[in-house]
Amino acid sequence: MNYTLIATSTFGLESVVASELKELGYDDLKIENGKVTFQGDERDIVTCNMWLRTADRILIRMAEFKAITFEELFQGTLAVDWGSIMPINAFMHVTGKSVKSTLFSVPDCQSIVKKAIIEGMKRKYNTDWFSEDGPEYKVEIGLLKDIATLTLDTSGTGLHKRGYRENAGGAPIKETLAAALVLLSKWETSRMLADPMCGSGTIAIEAALIGKNIAPGINRSFISEKWGIIPDNIWEESRRYARNAINDKQFNILASDIDGRVFRTARENAKKAGVEEYITFQKMPMQDFSTKKRYGFIITNPPYGERLGEAKEVEKLYKDMGQTFEKLKDWSYFVITAHPDFQKLFGKDATKNRKLYNGKLKCYYYQYLGPKPEKKFYEKEEQHSS
Template sequence: MEYIALCALGLEKILSNELKKMNYKIEKANDGMVEFYGNDYEYYKLNLNLRTAERIFIKIGEFYAETFDELFSGITDIKWVDFLPKNGKIIIDKVRTSKSVLYNQSVIQSVVKKAIIERLKKEYKINSYLEEAGIYKFRVYIKKNKVTIVLDTTGEGLHKRGYRKLVSQAPLRETIAAAMILKAGWKRKHVLIDPFCGSGTIPIEAAMYGLNIAPGLYRHFVFESWHNFNKNRLDKIKKEAIDSIKYTELKIYGFDKDYKMIEIAGKNAENFNLDKYINFEKNNMESIKLDYDEGYIITNPPYGERLKDKKHAEKIYEQMRYLRKKYPKFKYSIITSHEDFEKFFGNKSDKKKKIINGKQTLYIYEYK
């Protein structure tokens, strides 16, 4: 079976490395998608274990179409009984087109759904198709007239782990926080400090990684509504994930000058019983007095999207030079939307990684 793992643009390599560690061979990785092959029900394991993926798709079919007739014909050529029952709820969730003759998204949605139902009626020998049981969400991608249709096994995006009941004003997406930790190379034996922890996303993701807790362990997926869902299979995979948790002492610290944020971060950590592995403390960056010679500072300082806030953010970046003086041997991973962060921080980064998350462009600055 062909799979596509979706991620933020720029995280393809990090996600590919995750998949390689799970013994998958990568076929293609670009445009926020990583393509690979796996066995029929491996989407159970993929959804449960991947830290940087947003969704797991099954590739259903691929063909060329320049007219709606060709689109209809291409969809009806697919053997839909392999994926759908005779009464599943079909949703054409999204359509993405680029450099193609067909571009009207609502018409494409309508044609694709009609073609799927016509083929199912024929295969199941039924006169009418009633959408009653299970949710089957499809996405259609058309690039240079090549149509790719995929089935979403995930449902709500994988960044929704379930621990973040309360958030800060501009929370960092969980999958991006996990990507920062993986990219930085942090391991559980090292100290990790987040001086702008907000609602606690980076420290919580670090604790989950450090303890080897599967990020999808405590949530549900859309495939659990499907006709072929096997609860015993999922329970077995969850048990394997629980058995592989490595309870150990961690040196993770989250600071924020706002006491309300520290309270929120603590409550979010409590939701997954991680509060005893993370030290959250109300403190200004300049007041951090931890005595460690080496370690990691992984953080998401204020962005400052508006002009007034931007000036405030730039002042904070200048003040962050204090961290470099106090912790000169630490490795740094800092994410911000500010392209000139290095100028204010006073050091050129060893690596600068661009990430596009929806409409937002972010940069990860790494200092080794």
């Protein structure tokens, strides 16, 4: 069966999600704020959940219609053939949101939608009673400028939950955002990558997963695995394909931090993700970072100075970063921060920057692009790896 699918994302990452979808072979993409819409079947639901690194969830769009009265909302929901996806014992969970719409009471909208779904299921299954002790189906009613969109969540737990990060540092970056930082940098495994303020290791781990072509969803489950519409063999085939797709590239990522406690966590996380052999962990202050390697990359998420009393420390850190990174000739460095004066403190304007959100914090991703390596650099790397 063909569905209209939506890959949701953090604001600012829509084009990254779209690039990932194109890499997976999808076209006719519609890019909007916080989402990319495309067409796909049951196999595509599995593929996108398994492989998308920067999307938050994969939703099925069940319907879209104008609703300025509860009756219009009820009738629009009732018109959907819910029984084509949901079994008679489905456990239905309805969430909602409303932005700039006449129907602004979210609890009322959720209640109307649930009643309409049950009414539709009564007609489909010719019964008045539902046990709701079967697989879970998360329906969302989203209202934007009086347009109602009904979606069904196929992911369950957000896609940033890869399964390797049970423990995190004080202010961890989401796995999906960390992966986006690596993809936006255009890092390649022939060049060294370092995160000198690695915290719980998320950027380094996501880079290693990308470098090894390890599917981000390979070690987790999804809510739609329990649905009858997707045969078990499709999930099995997808996981088998993902295991076979892991490459044999060898590379080394440097991850260092001054905080020994989060550092131990970073090591554990890398081990759980199956990439510990590709990351060298070291307890070290950022100011001591140095290397003779050429054409490397730094991707890092330093403290932002949001907490009371941290501002002066963070300002000094940014100045130190500028001095430390300046010594790394030929390197490219990429820094995400919410601090408004980062470039001034760092002492250099970025080649380009991009607005992104880390949680609810508006940040900028400052990209300092170094020179491209000479041809002999790649020849030397090829000799070294063979």
